[in-house]
Amino acid sequence: MAKKLFVTGASGFLGWHVFRDAPADWQLIGCWHGNAAGLFPMAEAFQLDLTDRDAVWRALKATKPDAVLHTAAASNPAHCEANKEETRKLNVEATVQLAEFCAELRSKLVFTSSSQVYDGTSPPCKEVPDPNPKNDYGQQKLEAEKLVADLLPEAAIIRVAVMYGMAGTGTNNFLQQWLDIWRQEREVTAFYDEIRSFLSGTAASDGIFKVLEKGAEGIFNLGGGSAISRYEFAEMASVAFGLPQAKIIRKSQQEVALSTFRPADLTMDLTKIKELGFVPQTPWEGLKLLAGKKA
Ligand SMILES: NC(=O)c1ccc[n+]([C@@H]2O[C@H](COP(=O)([O-])OP(=O)(O)OC[C@H]3O[C@@H](n4cnc5c(N)ncnc54)[C@H](OP(=O)(O)O)[C@@H]3O)[C@@H](O)[C@H]2O)c1
Numbered sequence: 001m002a003k004k005l006f007v008t009g010a011s012g013f014l015g016w017h018v019f020r021d022a023p024a025d026w027q028l029i030g031c032w033h034g035n036a037a038g039l040f041p042m043a044e045a046f047q048l049d050l051t052d053r054d055a056v057w058r059a060l061k062a063t064k065p066d067a068v069l070h071t072a073a074a075s076n077p078a079h080c081e082a083n084k085e086e087t088r089k090l091n092v093e094a095t096v097q098l099a100e101f102c103a104e105l106r107s108k109l110v111f112t113s114s115s116q117v118y119d120g121t122s123p124p125c126k127e128v129p130d131p132n133p134k135n136d137y138g139q140q141k142l143e144a145e146k147l148v149a150d151l152l153p154e155a156a157i158i159r160v161a162v163m164y165g166m167a168g169t170g171t172n173n174f175l176q177q178w179l180d181i182w183r184q185e186r187e188v189t190a191f192y193d194e195i196r197s198f199l200s201g202t203a204a205s206d207g208i209f210k211v212l213e214k215g216a217e218g219i220f221n222l223g224g225g226s227a228i229s230r231y232e233f234a235e236m237a238s239v240a241f242g243l244p245q246a247k248i249i250r251k252s253q254q255e256v257a258l259s260t261f262r263p264a265d266l267t268m269d270l271t272k273i274k275e276l277g278f279v280p281q282t283p284w285e286g287l288k289l290l291a292g293k294k295a
Pocket of ligand 1: 008010013034038051072112113161
């Protein structure tokens with residue numbers, strides 16, 4: 001019998017990929033909040049506000065899932081900075097609530113945290129329980145991680161690297177934005193001193209199902225192989241998508257007035273997730289696949 005997976009954030013970038021790429025032995029039921037256009041076509045999903053405790057409990061009790069994949073979040077660091085209280089309700093309080101309900105229903109919880117829990121000063125980042133987040137978003141994610149781990153030690157917490165890809169029309173990933181800008185012959189500014197383990201949405205979904213299939217517990221980094229700078233990623237993306245004339249302005253973080261702290265180097269140590277069978281993809285492999293060519 002198919003295992004039942006309740007997916008929060010089904011209409012988000014990651015949710016879209018999870019619905020598209022789920023292995024056949026999982027039955028997915030998702031929820032969205034304000035943007036039904038972000039759902040993968042034909043996804044089984046309903047509207048739910050995760051900050052509405054009673055509604056969430058009713059939905060979970062009616063669904064009785066084997067596992068809950070919690071991807072819903074206020075995922076924009078600048079938005080979290082400008083709306084601390086409101087975003088904390090979703091990123092922390094609603095997450096803790098889900099953990100409580102999972103404990104009661106004996107459902108596995110997989111919570112997507114972020115590489116922004118690290119301060120980016122001592123790469124490669126390992127899955128330490130007490131990293132040092134420097135922006136509100138990272139602090140909210142870490143607070144939620146700790147509360148989840150206390151309530152539900154068997155939960156899996158996945159620290160996800162920055163993701164790229166194209167998820168239908170309802171979401172707007174930075175790569176989609178760059179491609180649109182280049183096609184209008186405008187320029188993209190990209191930092192040469194911001195290093196990331198760029199992760200494709202497809203690879204993110206693959207890593208999550210590795211965690212689910214193995215029933216893994218604890219904290220896992222999930223990122224792509226061969227960390228590079230945003231500037232190098234932009235150059236690679238322009239070539240992979242056949243836009244070699246794309247305009248890319250190479251800058252240091254310090255040359256730009258940043259609204260939010262951006263960690264410098266979030267190169268991930270991927271040893272733990274690799275032990276579950278996850279094979280990290282280089283940015284070039286991921287971009288070529290996305291562009292429809294063989295890596
Ligand atoms: N994107 C990245 O590069 C990245 C990097 C590291 C970690 N992460 C983490 O990975 C996870 C997925 O990220 P993502 O990029 O897929 O996020 P996203 O595209 O911003 O999607 C956020 C999702 O949360 C839902 N949501 C927002 N408020 C809600 C509420 N009150 N009740 C119910 N649902 C609500 C949204 O629903 P509606 O759109 O329908 O309103 C949407 O489905 C998040 O936990 C994020 O923090 C993302």
